[in-house]
Amino acid sequence: MKFQTERPASWQSCGSCGNEVVETDPLPRCNLCQGLLEVRHRPPDVSSAELVRRFTERRGGPPGATASGVWRFREVVLPSAESVVSHPEGNTPLLHRVALDRWSGVDHLLLKHEGYNPTGSFKDRGMTVGVTQALRVGARAVACASTGNTSASLAAYAAQAGIPALVLVPHEGVALGKLAQTLAYGARTLLVRGDFDQCLRLVEQATTDLGVYLLNSINPFRIEGQKTILLELLQQLSWEPPNWIVFPAGNLGNTAAFGKALREAREWGLIPRVPRLAAVQAEGAAPFARSFAEGFSQRYRVKAETLATAIKIGDPASYERAMAAILETNGVVLSVSDTEILEAKAAIDAAGVGCEPASAASLAGLRRLVQRGAIGPGESVVAILTGHILKDPGLLLNYHQVMEPPPAGANRPIEIEPTLAALERVLGGPNSGGG
Numbered sequence: 001m002k003f004q005t006e007r008p009a010s011w012q013s014c015g016s017c018g019n020e021v022v023e024t025d026p027l028p029r030c031n032l033c034q035g036l037l038e039v040r041h042r043p044p045d046v047s048s049a050e051l052v053r054r055f056t057e058r059r060g061g062p063p064g065a066t067a068s069g070v071w072r073f074r075e076v077v078l079p080s081a082e083s084v085v086s087h088p089e090g091n092t093p094l095l096h097r098v099a100l101d102r103w104s105g106v107d108h109l110l111l112k113h114e115g116y117n118p119t120g121s122f123k124d125r126g127m128t129v130g131v132t133q134a135l136r137v138g139a140r141a142v143a144c145a146s147t148g149n150t151s152a153s154l155a156a157y158a159a160q161a162g163i164p165a166l167v168l169v170p171h172e173g174v175a176l177g178k179l180a181q182t183l184a185y186g187a188r189t190l191l192v193r194g195d196f197d198q199c200l201r202l203v204e205q206a207t208t209d210l211g212v213y214l215l216n217s218i219n220p221f222r223i224e225g226q227k228t229i230l231l232e233l234l235q236q237l238s239w240e241p242p243n244w245i246v247f248p249a250g251n252l253g254n255t256a257a258f259g260k261a262l263r264e265a266r267e268w269g270l271i272p273r274v275p276r277l278a279a280v281q282a283e284g285a286a287p288f289a290r291s292f293a294e295g296f297s298q299r300y301r302v303k304a305e306t307l308a309t310a311i312k313i314g315d316p317a318s319y320e321r322a323m324a325a326i327l328e329t330n331g332v333v334l335s336v337s338d339t340e341i342l343e344a345k346a347a348i349d350a351a352g353v354g355c356e357p358a359s360a361a362s363l364a365g366l367r368r369l370v371q372r373g374a375i376g377p378g379e380s381v382v383a384i385l386t387g388h389i390l391k392d393p394g395l396l397l398n399y400h401q402v403m404e405p406p407p408a409g410a411n412r413p414i415e416i417e418p419t420l421a422a423l424e425r426v427l428g429g430p431n432s433g434g435g
């Protein structure tokens with residue numbers, strides 16, 4: 001169907017065949033061709049200057065929905081939503097650390113740290129919109145497959161909304177903090193004897209058959225929320241876009257969301273030009289990077305393997321729209337090894353910033369792009385850190401306490417007797433035996 005007459009404020013449209021359905025249609029895929037749906041908005045009925053004025057006025061405002069770094073942008077996220085399930089979320093900082101300029105090779109690197117969200121990852125931005133929409137369509141339960149962050153976020157927002165949540169996660173490899181959060185917030189948690197790609201296929205079937213509302217990033221309302229990572233970033237930069245935005249990529253929901261945010265922001269006069277996107281995958285989970293290297297002539301599916309478990313995904317669901325995002329922004333896709341990810345993470349952690357392993361892929365990728373000459377040292381770059389350092393304590397303790405030989409960044413703890421002499425020995429004091 002196509003809307004012929006006056007368009008509603010928002011509707012959904014199929015990215016593959018152009019079929020249009022109403023905003024409140026709960027199915028995640030097009031009912032004609034099974035393509036992924038996208039939310040479309042009528043251009044805001046106020047000027048870009050007025051939009052910027054409203055976004056600025058709401059920033060840091062009193063508690064309430066507009067205090068959210070997602071709902072502050074509601075005219076371009078979900079204008080028709082009247083009551084929203086908001087923590088609030090967003091309002092994440094832009095950080096600058098000289099040590100990380102040096103490490104990555106650019107003169108002035110900014111880090112947008114999405115780990116500062118309420119459940120510790122960017123997923124909260126998509127989930128506040130997704131769970132709001134679930135209530136609007138009268139869903140009786142919500143569900144997702146996850147490598148851990150989506151499930152933690154879904155569990156928290158479903159708990160707030162008072163709606164049951166079902167999550168499917170791989171039985172092995174979900175980082176400790178994420179599994180613990182998911183259980184604590186009260187989601188019904190299924191440990192599936194399979195990988196993320198199998199979890200996603202299974203949950204998609206189940207939600208179609210059981211009428212449960214699916215909240216993976218194939219859900220277009222999640223994408224609307226995740227656009228605000230960039231809207232907020234652009235606002236923090238006074239709507240002056242950087243040259244590059246570098247970020248980790250797995251299921252490609254963020255890549256799709258970033259492409260849409262930039263397309264709309266330019267169409268609606270918020271920015272004069274679009275930055276280039278650089279999506280970074282882990283070498284063992286890099287089907288998108290492989291397609292990019294071959295000019296997107298073919299889509300690949302791989303059996304994923306990486307210690308950055310958040311992006312251990314072999315068959316990314318948002319392939320098509322992510323490809324559009326890369327092509328439209330003259331972007332690049334690359335992959336980095338687990339060793340490089342660990343090195344980047346150690347640098348980010350040692351700068352006092354900290355992030356989870358997958359997030360560090362962004363800096364590892366940036367360093368490669370600088371070394372390769374694809375990004376000049378004087379270009380303005382923002383790297384997105386997607387998750388909090390405490391998401392994956394298991395990997396951290398292994399890195400610092402267990403790995404043999406100790407990696408360069410390892411900070412081994414030292415066990416001592418409860419005596420001053422023992423302490424002095426360690427610190428190289430007078431009783432340290434000549435140290």
Ligand code: F0G
Pocket residue numbers: 121123145146147148149150151217248249250251252253254255310311356358359386387
């Ligand atoms: N970084 C982190 C910390 C993530 O949790 C994810 C995805 C990504 C990057 C990649 O983002 O999928 O949009 O390309 N985590 C999902 C999950 C898959 O289930 O939590 P993407």
